[in-house]
Amino acid sequence: MANSLLRIGVAGCGQAARIHVERLLKESDVQIVGCADAVKESAESLAEAIAAAGGSKPATFVEFRGLLDQRPDAVAIFTPHLLHYRQAMDALQAGVHVFIEKPLSTNAQEAHDVVSLARGRRLKVAVGHQFRLxxxxxxxxxxxxxxxxxxxxxxxxxxxxxxxxxxxxxxxxxxxxxxxxxxxxxxxxxxxxxxxxxxxxxxxxxxxxxxxxxxxxxxxxxxxxxxxxxxxxxxxxxxxxxxxxxxxxxxxxxxxxxxxxxxxxxxxxxxxxxxxxxxxxxxxDEAPSIDADFVAALRGLGPLSxxxxxxxxxxxxxxxxxxxxxxxxxxxxx
CATH class of the missing domain: 3.30.360.10 (Dihydrodipicolinate Reductase; domain 2)
Incomplete structure (x- = not known):
C-alpha cells in the first residue's frame, strides 16, 4: 500500500466530511471511491465537489453497505455519533481500515468491541482527536x-x-x-x-x-x-x-x-x-492534519496519532x- 493508490469511501457527507475530504485529496495517490449519506442529495453534492476539484466522481449511496461493495482500502466515517459503532464494525468485518471522527463510540463497551475486532483483524482504526497534533x-x-x-x-x-x-x-x-x-x-x-x-x-x-x-x-x-x-x-x-x-x-x-x-x-x-x-x-506555525496522519499510517510511514x-x-x-x-x-x- 506504500506506493499504490489508496481508495477511500466516505460515510456522512456534511460539512465535516467536506473539510476532511479536501485534506485527503491533497495527499498523493488518494482516490475517493464512494460517498454515502442517508440524504441522497448530500452524497451527490459531495461527489460533485470532488469531481469539480479534479478527481473522478465517486459513486453515491444512501446505505453504508454500498461503500463496502466498492472494496475500498479504508472508510472515513463522519456520521452522527450513534452510527459510529455499527459502521466501524461492518467495515472491519469487511477487512477495511477505518477513520472515525470523534467520538470513537458513545459507550465504552462498543468502543472495546471496535478495538478488539481491529486487533484481531490487524486493521487500523484512527479516531479524529486532532488536538493531539x-x-x-x-x-x-x-x-x-x-x-x-x-x-x-x-x-x-x-x-x-x-x-x-x-x-x-x-x-x-x-x-x-x-x-x-x-x-x-x-x-x-x-x-x-x-x-x-x-x-x-x-x-x-x-x-x-x-x-x-x-x-x-x-x-x-x-x-x-x-x-x-x-x-x-x-x-x-x-x-x-x-x-x-x-x-x-x-x-x-x-x-x-x-x-x-x-x-x-x-x-x-x-x-x-x-x-x-x-x-x-x-x-x-502549522501542524500536520489528522487526515495526512491517517494516510501516512496506512502506508506504514508512522503510527496513528x-x-x-x-x-x-x-x-x-x-x-x-x-x-x-x-x-x-x-x-x-x-
Missing part, C-alpha cells in the same frame, strides 16, 4: 513527561463556546448534535470529547474516578458540565465545559511544584512560579462523567 499540546505533553514543572499536583481543563446557538443556526444538517436522542449526548460527547482526550493525553495518566454535575435543557441536552477527576498518581483534575458562552476558550493548566504550564489550542506558556512573568514558547485503543480511555471517562452527573454519585473507572 497541535504543537502547543504536543509540547506540553513532552515537557510534563520530562518533569519541567516538577511533580504534577493539579490540572484544570476548560472549554467554553457558543455551542448551542451555533448548532441551532446551522439548521437541520447539524441538528443531531444537539438532540440527545440522536447524538447520545450534547456538548460533552461532541466538542467536549476533544478536551477530555487532551486532558488524558497530555498528562499521560488514566482516570481513576470522577464526580460530575451537568446543567441541562428540558430536552435532556447537556449545556454545562463540571467534573472533578482523580487521575493516576492521585493527581486531581477539574473539567469544565460550557456551550452557552459568548466567546470561545480551550485551555489546560498544569500546576507542578516548580511552576505551571499553560496551554491553549495555539499557544504554550511556562510560568516558573518565582514572580517572573510567564514565558511564551515558540511553536511551529490516535488509534481506537488510545481513544478507548477517552470514551470511558466521558461515559463516567455522564453517569456521575445522572446519578449524583462518584463513579470509579477501575
Amino acid at each position: 497541535r504543537p502547543s499540546l504536543a509540547e506540553a505533553r513532552k515537557r510534563l513527561a520530562a518533569g519541567a514543572v516538577g511533580p504534577l499536583r493539579l490540572v484544570t481543563a476548560t472549554l467554553a463556546q457558543p455551542w448551542l446557538a451555533r448548532q441551532q443556526e446551522r439548521g437541520s444538517e447539524s441538528s443531531w448534535r444537539f438532540d440527545p436522542k440522536m447524538a447520545g449526548g450534547g456538548l460533552l460527547a461532541d466538542a467536549g470529547d476533544h478536551l477530555v482526550d487532551a486532558l488524558l493525553w497530555t498528562t499521560g495518566r488514566t482516570a481513576l474516578e470522577v464526580f460530575a454535575v451537568q446543567s441541562r435543557l428540558d430536552s435532556g441536552l447537556d449545556v454545562v458540565t463540571a467534573a472533578t477527576i482523580r487521575l493516576q498518581g492521585d493527581v486531581p483534575a477539574t473539567l469544565a465545559l460550557s456551550g452557552v458562552s459568548q466567546g470561545t476558550l480551550f485551555e489546560l493548566n498544569f500546576f507542578g511544584e516548580q511552576g505551571r504550564i499553560h496551554a491553549t489550542d495555539s499557544l504554550l506558556e511556562i510560568d516558573p512560579g518565582d514572580g517572573s512573568p510567564p514565558r511564551r514558547v515558540d511553536l511551529p 490516535c488509534s481506537a485503543e488510545d481513544a478507548l480511555e477517552t470514551v470511558r471517562l466521558s461515559e463516567a462523567v455522564a453517569r456521575s452527573a445522572a446519578t449524583g454519585q462518584v463513579v470509579p473507572l477501575v
